[in-house]
Amino acid sequence: xxxxxxxxxxxxxxxxxxxxxxxxxxxxxxxxxxxxxxxxxxxxxxxxxxxxxxxxxxxxxxxxxxxxxxxxxxxxxxxxxxxxxxxxxxxxxxxxxxxxxxxxxxxxxxxxxxxxxxxxxxxxxxxxxxxxxxxxxxxxxxxxxxxxxxxxxxxxxxxxxxxxxxx
Amino acid sequence: xxxxxxxxxxxxxxxxxxxxxxxxxxxxxxxxxxxxxxxxxxxxxxxxxxxxxxxxxxxxxxxxxxxxxxxxxxxxxxxxxxxxxxxxxxxxxxxxxxxxxxxxxxxxxxxxxxxxxxxxxxxxxxxxxxxxxxxxxxxxxxxxxxxxxxxxxxxxxxxxxxxxxxxxxxxxxxxxxxxxxxxxxxxxxxxxxxxxxxxxxxxxxxxxxxxxxxxxxxxxxxxxxxxxxxxxxxxxxxxxxxxxxxxxxxxxxxxxxxxxxxxxxxxxxxxxxxxxxxxxxxxxxxxxxxxxxxxxxxxxxxxxxxxxxxxxxxxxxxxxxxxxxxxxxxxxxxxxxxxxxxxxxxxxxxxxxxxxxxxxxxxxxxxxxxxxxxxxxxxxxxxxxxxxxxxxxxxxxxxxxxxxxxxxxxxxxxxxxxxxxxxxxxxxxxxxxxxxxxxxxxxxxxxxxxxxxxxxxxxxxxxxxxxxxxxxxxxxxxxxxxxxxxxxxxxxxxxxxxxxxxxxxxxxxxxxxxxxxxxxxxxxxxxxxxxxxxxxxxxxxxxxxxxxxxxxxxxxxxxxxxxxxxxxxxxxxxxxxxxxxxxxxxxxxxxxxxxxxxxxxxxxxxxxxxxxxxxxxxxxxxxxxx
Amino acid sequence: xxxxxxxxxxxxxxxxxxxxxxxxxxxxxxxxxxxxxxxxxxxxxxxxxxxxxxxxxxxxxxxxxxxxxxxxxxxxxxxxxxxxxxxxxxxxxxxxxxxxxxxxxxxxxxxx
Numbered sequence: 001x002x003x004x005x006x007x008x009x010x011x012x013x014x015x016x017x018x019x020x021x022x023x024x025x026x027x028x029x030x031x032x033x034x035x036x037x038x039x040x041x042x043x044x045x046x047x048x049x050x051x052x053x054x055x056x057x058x059x060x061x062x063x064x065x066x067x068x069x070x071x072x073x074x075x076x077x078x079x080x081x082x083x084x085x086x087x088x089x090x091x092x093x094x095x096x097x098x099x100x101x102x103x104x105x106x107x108x109x110x111x112x113x114x115x116x117x118x119x120x121x122x123x124x125x126x127x128x129x130x131x132x133x134x135x136x137x138x139x140x141x142x143x144x145x146x147x148x149x150x151x152x153x154x155x156x157x158x159x160x161x162x163x164x165x166x167x
Numbered sequence: 168x169x170x171x172x173x174x175x176x177x178x179x180x181x182x183x184x185x186x187x188x189x190x191x192x193x194x195x196x197x198x199x200x201x202x203x204x205x206x207x208x209x210x211x212x213x214x215x216x217x218x219x220x221x222x223x224x225x226x227x228x229x230x231x232x233x234x235x236x237x238x239x240x241x242x243x244x245x246x247x248x249x250x251x252x253x254x255x256x257x258x259x260x261x262x263x264x265x266x267x268x269x270x271x272x273x274x275x276x277x278x279x280x281x282x283x284x285x286x287x288x289x290x291x292x293x294x295x296x297x298x299x300x301x302x303x304x305x306x307x308x309x310x311x312x313x314x315x316x317x318x319x320x321x322x323x324x325x326x327x328x329x330x331x332x333x334x335x336x337x338x339x340x341x342x343x344x345x346x347x348x349x350x351x352x353x354x355x356x357x358x359x360x361x362x363x364x365x366x367x368x369x370x371x372x373x374x375x376x377x378x379x380x381x382x383x384x385x386x387x388x389x390x391x392x393x394x395x396x397x398x399x400x401x402x403x404x405x406x407x408x409x410x411x412x413x414x415x416x417x418x419x420x421x422x423x424x425x426x427x428x429x430x431x432x433x434x435x436x437x438x439x440x441x442x443x444x445x446x447x448x449x450x451x452x453x454x455x456x457x458x459x460x461x462x463x464x465x466x467x468x469x470x471x472x473x474x475x476x477x478x479x480x481x482x483x484x485x486x487x488x489x490x491x492x493x494x495x496x497x498x499x500x501x502x503x504x505x506x507x508x509x510x511x512x513x514x515x516x517x518x519x520x521x522x523x524x525x526x527x528x529x530x531x532x533x534x535x536x537x538x539x540x541x542x543x544x545x546x547x548x549x550x551x552x553x554x555x556x557x558x559x560x561x562x563x564x565x566x567x568x569x570x571x572x573x574x575x576x577x578x579x580x581x582x583x584x585x586x587x588x589x590x591x592x593x594x595x596x597x598x599x600x601x602x603x604x605x606x607x608x609x610x611x612x613x614x615x616x617x618x619x620x621x622x623x624x625x626x627x628x629x630x631x632x633x634x635x636x637x638x639x640x641x642x643x644x645x646x647x648x649x650x651x652x653x654x655x656x657x658x659x660x661x662x663x664x665x666x667x668x669x670x671x672x673x674x675x676x677x678x679x680x681x682x683x684x685x686x687x688x689x690x691x692x693x694x695x696x697x698x699x700x701x702x703x704x705x706x707x708x709x710x711x712x713x714x715x716x717x718x719x720x721x722x723x724x725x726x727x728x729x730x731x732x733x734x735x736x737x738x739x740x741x742x743x744x745x746x747x748x749x750x751x752x753x754x755x756x757x758x759x760x761x762x763x764x765x766x767x768x769x770x771x772x773x774x775x776x777x778x779x780x781x782x783x784x785x786x787x788x789x790x791x792x793x
Numbered sequence: 794x795x796x797x798x799x800x801x802x803x804x805x806x807x808x809x810x811x812x813x814x815x816x817x818x819x820x821x822x823x824x825x826x827x828x829x830x831x832x833x834x835x836x837x838x839x840x841x842x843x844x845x846x847x848x849x850x851x852x853x854x855x856x857x858x859x860x861x862x863x864x865x866x867x868x869x870x871x872x873x874x875x876x877x878x879x880x881x882x883x884x885x886x887x888x889x890x891x892x893x894x895x896x897x898x899x900x901x902x903x904x905x
Contacts, residue, residue, distance in 0.1 A: 002806045010815045017819060017842055021826035026834050033838050040845055047856045048804055052864055056848070059871050064841065064878050071882045072834060075889050085771070085831050092775070097825030100782050104817045107789045113809050120804055121859045133865045145872045152876040156883040768901030774836075775828055 005046060013039040026077050030068050037061050049125040197279035198262035201286055205255035212248050223296060230299075237357055242296030246493075250293040250425060253497060257504055258286045258413060260620035264508055265409040267616035268515060278318060278407070285311035285414065292422055297357040298347050301429075305343070305390065305422060309336045312414050316406035325405045332399040339389015339396050346382030349375065350433075363432050380433050380440040383426060384447075391423030392474045393451045393481060398717050400474055404466035408511030411466060412504045415473060421496050424480050431489050445485025449576050452478030456583030460590065464521050465510045468591050472547070472584065473503060479562060479580060486573070488565040495558035501631050502546035502555055505624035509540035512613040512621065513595065523594045530596040532610045537596050539621045544592045546628040548585040548677060557632030563673060564666055578673055585680045593688040804856060812853035819846035833885055833895040837878065844874045 013036050020032035037060045044053035084090070123129045134142055229239040243251075262282060269278050288311055292304025310333075317329030351357060353375055354365045387393075392400040403415055414420070427434060427444075434441060452475045459471035476499050483492035514521055516533050530537040546555040559581060567574040600607065612618075765776070819842060826839030848867045855863030885895060892899045 006807045006811070010811075013815070014818055014822070017822045017826075020842070021822060021829060021835070021839060026832060029835055029838055033842065036842065037845065040849055043849060044852060047852055049852045049856065049864060052848075052852060052867055055868070055871065059875055060841070060845070064875060067878060067882055068834065068838065071886060074886065075895065077832075077834065077895070085829070089771075089775075090829055093825055093828035096775070096778050096782060096828060097821045100778075100785070100824060101817060101821035103782065103785050103789055104821070105814065107785075108810060108813050108817065116805060116809070116857050117859045119859075122804075124855060124859065124861045125864065129861050130864055130868070133861045134868065137862065138865045138869070141869055145869060148872065148876055152880050155880055159880075159883045159887055763905045766905045768904030769898045770900070771828070771831070771897045778824060778828055 002046065006043070009039045009042045009046070012036075013043070026072050027069070030065055030072065034061055034065050037065070047125065048122065051125065051127040051130050195266065197283050198259060198266065200283060201255055201259040201262050204286070204290075205252070205259050208248065208251045208255050211243060212252055234355070235351075237297055237299045239300060240296045240358075241294040242359065243294065246428065247293045249493075249497070251290060253500055254286060254289050254293065257500055257624075258282075258289075260623055261409050261413040261504070261508070264412075264511070264617050264620040265407075267614045268409055268511055269407065270614075274318065278315075281311055281314045281318070282409075282413070285315065289422070293425060296359055298350065298359075299357050301426070302340075302343065302347065305426075306340065308414070308422060309333060309340070309390070312336070312403070315410040315414065316403045318406055318410065322405075328399075328402040328405040332403050335396050335399040336389050339386045342382045342389070343386025346379050346386060349379045349382065353379065359429065362430075366432050366436065376433060377437040377439050380430075380437040381443065383430065383433070384440060384444055387423030387426050387481075388447070389423075390426075391420045391477050391481070393423075393447055393478060394454065397451065397455070397474050398720060401467050401470045404464070404470050408466065408507060408514060411470070412507035412511065415470065415507075420473060420477060421500065424477070424484065424492060424496050427481075427484050428489050428493055434484070435487070441485045441487060443485070445482050445573070448478045448481030448483075448485055449573070449580065450478070451475070452482060452580040453576070453583065454478075456580055456587065459587040460583065462587075463523055465513065465523055465591065465595070466507075466521060468523075468587060469503070469506055469510060472506075472588065475580060475584060476503070476547075479559070479577065482573075482577060483562045483565065486565055486569050488562065491558070491561040491565055494561060498546070498554040498558040498628070498631050501624055502543045502553075502628040505539060505543040505621060505628055506547065508617070508621050508624065509536055509543055512536040512617055513540075515613055515617070516610050518609055523591060525601050526595045527598045527601045528596070529610075532607075533612050535612060535618050536621070539618075539625045540596070541592065542625045542628055544588050547588055548681070549581060549673070550677060551674065552629075552632065554628050554630070554632035560670055560673065564669055567665075567669055574669070578676065581673070582676055582680050585677050586684055589681055589684040590688055593684065598688070809853060809857045813850065816846045816850040816853070819843075819849070831897055833888075833897055836897060837881055837885075841874065841878065844870060 016032045016035040016039070020029045020036065023029050023032065037056065041053045041056045041061075044050075044056060085093075224241040224243065226239045226241070228236070230237040262279070265278065265282065269275055272278065285308060288304045288307030290304075292301050292308060295301035295304060313329045313333040316332050317326045319325050347357070350362075354362055356362060356365065385396075389396040400415060400420070404411055434444075455471045455474035455478060459468050459475065462468045462471060476495070480492045480495050480499070483489075483495065513526070513529060513533065513536060516529075516536065517526065520526065542553070546553040549556045549559040551557075563574055563577055563581070566577050765772075823839045823841075823843035823846060826842065827836055830836055830839065848870055851863045851867045851870070855861060855867075888900065889895055
């Protein structure tokens, strides 16, 4: 049962992502990516990473994708754009991607992952466990990430100020 | 330690500040360095006596690898201290002289810089404790000789003469280097003291030793102007007269003699080389003497005289009489420097005239110069009691021990010396005045700065013989005993009566030739003619043209080298070398042009490059490195 | 105990290699998208996809090796991704204001 669920979710993920990269309309690409994110969130739930699944949906699907949509609509790009790269370049791009895939899969095939620990710690993935980890080992990165957000906010605001010409 | 560094400081100082110093202070400062060195050397000299061991002053390890150890080390022993005294002493006299002679010349401070540098290198040469350091000094004095001969570089003839000197010197150096290489291969060391010990115990074949010593001798012929590498010395007279006095009379040309005396333990074991040296020295001596009889330039006569006297010294070296040769080196330095400086004084007084056919009766106008020049002439013709007599007689008696034939030949060379020197003296200082009236009005005696060194040298020429007077004449042969730690004393077994007879014969023949010369040049008032008026036989013409040796060298060797270098230039240089060098530049330009095009500003292109790069690295890591 | 083993079976039913394979495929698809598309927005979307694949990989490993640190790290990856998207989109708007297009090759003055 779990396996079937996994295969289903992963199929949805892959197909939607492929459609995303090939679709002409930017809006559609965003929506396909959204589907991909939801399937990834489903995979997180399957892995008992509940907190992360929720956070994933909130942050990515809720914030980032919405931001993308805002920008697309702001720039009036909902109509399909017809400018494309030359066929040669597109071919090389696909070739690069697939050869990287090939290389990495070969590496995967040759890797021995070793024995998994026998006892499953089912607390991993719970918010409490994650919180403990965050505030114990990762305290400083945690605090610094708030500074990071602050700086990016400040940066964005400054970016979009109109230049003031002195009278 | 300090002794050679002082002139070096002087030279370095000139490099930096030369153009700022006024003439007088520049000359004074340079002379001061050398005079200081002289006094330091004197102090060292008084610390050494006959039986002191050599002082080794190790400055630093110059070349120090597993098999090869060449330290920058000085060896102050009896032989080198005498040479140092000579160099610094005569050097300081010449510096003082030059302050007067070079007065008004625009390259005044440059001259003193070069002189200081020369003294530095010469000191290195004699103070070295191993062959390689000596060779460094050897090369250095060759360089300074080149710089000083071509001092008035604006006249192209001077440059050619300087080139000639340097190149011929270099040819000799090549052979010297070969000798040094063989020496190293045979004995594994360059240091004199080690070599001396090794030689005593080694079983090296005499052939190798003969070869080595022969190569060293050829190197010495280059520096000391013997056949076949002597042609540079007459042309080197194009340089200023103090240069001729210092370098080409007293010090540099004696470097070859010094080399052989220094390595006497090598030469003692190679009898074949010694014979060759004797023969070459004698031949050169007679050959140069013959040429000198028909020369008309004061300095050229003196140059050939130098070659002749050096030939005599080599003759003595070949006979194994190292002490006698060294003694003659010293006295020759005194009177030859005196003669050159005197000639310089004459030239200076006549405002640049050098041809003796345009001089005459100078004894009326230049009293001091005349007197001192006369002393020099008397010394060189070996008239007792001047110094030249003692040294030449020493050589002659030792030659007689070997065989009377050597004695007769050496005596003949000495008589040639009498003839051409007296010819020079009489034609210049006696007889009818052949200068133009204009010149006569402007004749003046030289300033005291030029006369003082002449005086000192004159005194030395008179009394210098006493340092090695034989027992026969109540001397004690001090010099030979002094350098005995380095040079074994040559035993002389002549009975005293034979010595008296030899001395009487030589003195008699000298006086005879002197009288003959007087007859020809004063009584009959014969004046050397200019070439077109001469109706002499072909042999005399041959002499007059220096036996066409220069022309021979030029046509045989010079032309072929020229053709060879032209060939190389056209084929090798133009086609191969230039293609490679220019091509490399062109290649890098071409490559950079094309690589430049990768920076085209398109972000997608950069992303591609990044992705492909990552792909490449991962591929290499995953497939090949793991 | 039964629940534990049930969960154990459930959690680790799919071998780790499958998850890694999925991540590799997603990553490569994202890379292809970056190189393929000419529109800046699409490029950003592909980058997001690549980041996501890494997140998935990290979570899979954390579950299979009992290490919660990886999930905390995922957290931070998300933080950075969010900030980056915000700044990137702001810049994109600014570019649009200046050159009136979001073609990736529009700004090419920084060249030889």
